[in-house]
Amino acid sequence: MxxxxxxxxxxxxxxxxxxxxxxxxxxxxxxxxxxxxxxxxxxxxxxxxxxxxxxxxxxxxxxxxxxxxxxxxxxxxxxxxxxxxxxxxxxxxxxxxxxxxxxxxxxxxxxxxxIQDLTIKKEEARKKIEKERREPSQKEQDLGAELLKLQSKNESLQKEHNEMEKKITDLLAEQMAERKEWDAELTALRKKDSQVNQSAIEQMETVKRAEVMSLESRRDLLLISLEEAEKEAEVTLSYLRVAPSNSEWIQLKQRWDARLAGIHQMKTNLQEQFETQIKQVKNGTKLSNLPSIMTPNLTPPPSDPSLMLQRIAFAPAQMSSQSMPSTDIGLHGKSSLPHQHSHSVPFTPSFPGNVASAPNLLGASQNSGTSEVPGTDKLSKILEKLQARFPQYNKGHLTNILQQIKMRRGTLSGLTVEALCQLVETHIEQHQLKESAIPAAKPIGHGRPQYPAAQRTTTFLPPAYGGYSGRPQCFFPGVFHVPDHCTAT
Known part of the structure; x- marks a missing residue:
């Protein structure tokens, strides 16, 4: 710096x-x-x-x-x-x-x-050339020996070639024979495969038809029970229309109307569900893969029809003109239950009205209520199917058998026709075994089974206490209800 x-x-x-x-x-x-x-x-x-x-x-x-x-x-x-x-x-x-x-x-x-490598290679090449020039005869001898060796090798190769051609010819002949056998076996297998496929298709069609028939049978059985309840509701409503016009009867009629509408809705839904599943089964869907259709859950009736008829019969005198059509219906309707008897009706003096005409009105009302037997047509169809399966028995015998099966099982609801046929066949076999053990036993189906009539006494209550006390138990409710054998009388 x-x-x-x-x-x-x-x-x-x-x-x-x-x-x-x-x-x-x-x-x-x-x-x-x-x-x-x-x-x-x-x-x-x-x-x-x-x-x-x-x-x-x-x-x-x-x-x-x-x-x-x-x-x-x-x-x-x-x-x-x-x-x-x-x-x-x-x-x-x-x-x-x-x-x-x-x-x-x-x-x-x-x-x-x-340069050194090239010099060395040059020297080696020079020495090699000099050596080759000095020994041409030795090279010729070596080439001759090599030629002889190649000739012998060529002969051996030619011999091996001939042997291989012979083996190839033999193998081709064996392969042709085996191919013919394989073609024959393949033709047989294809034929068998087509037969198996055809049999499988037929079995699938059979299974499909059986599943469709199963659905149809179950649908018919469920519809029979709903139709029975529907007819019961219609008959009850026909009686309620001629009942006295008070709040209690109007409310009861509304409840029965609601029950009838619910039954109609159940029938519609049930038919739609079964039709849908039948179409799906026909289109190839397995029945086991489809959801199970629930059995319609019918609620108990709003009231006991027999008690309701008795209360209508003992209606006040001033409403007798409204109760007369019920009597006319009962008198003109032809009862289909020849063995049904009207019961004596005890009463108390607290009931107003004409007491002397009460039993007649009750009997007429009961006859009119049973003149239309619900499910009779469906029962006839089922009996016809059973009779076609068991031609040696008439409808009376089959009805007796079904009644005994019902008494033993407790219920027949939810069974298909095929299941009923199996139960009837089992019952017949058991009965035949019993007959072979006891020859003097009475044959099945002869005569009508005698059941003790259910003894019951109906206690009448005033309108204020007219609650539902329950219906008598029938051995054959629903689709298998037979009026001649009904014990709920």
């Missing part, structure tokens, strides 16, 4: 050369010369003492000197950087030259080695 008092004469020659463009201060502006003249100069630019400054241009000269100093410093640094950069480039060039020298040396060594 240059001091403020450094002059151009004190600068080195190299720096002078690098700083050609630097403008040095003149003798008049040199601060050192000003000091020589005895002028007090403040050396620190940042501090100025007004008492020591005697020259007005001193501050200006100091600033100029500092600027020159910084310029010289930057110039020196640039020259130094250029020198360092030049030295680095020189080192790189030296390194590259050394590397090139080493590469050329290695290449020269490779060339020398290749």
């Amino acid at each position: 240059l001091s403020p008092c450094t002059t151009a004469e004190d600068m080195p020659a190299g720096n002078m050369a690098d700083g050609d463009g630097v403008c040095w201060p003149t003798a008049e502006e040199d601060p050192c010369r000003l000091q020589a003249r005895g002028v007090a100069v403040q050396t620190e630019c940042e501090k100025q003492d007004a008492e020591t400054l005697t020259d007005k241009d001193t501050e200006k000269l100091l600033k100029l000197l500092v600027g020159r100093r910084e310029l010289l410093k930057d110039t020196y640094q640039e020259v130094l950087d250029r020198q360092i950069q030049a030295e680095k480039q020189l080192q790189v060039q030296i390194k590259q030259l050394r590397q090139q020298n080493e590469e050329e040396t290695q290449r020269h060594k490779v060339y020398i080695k290749n």
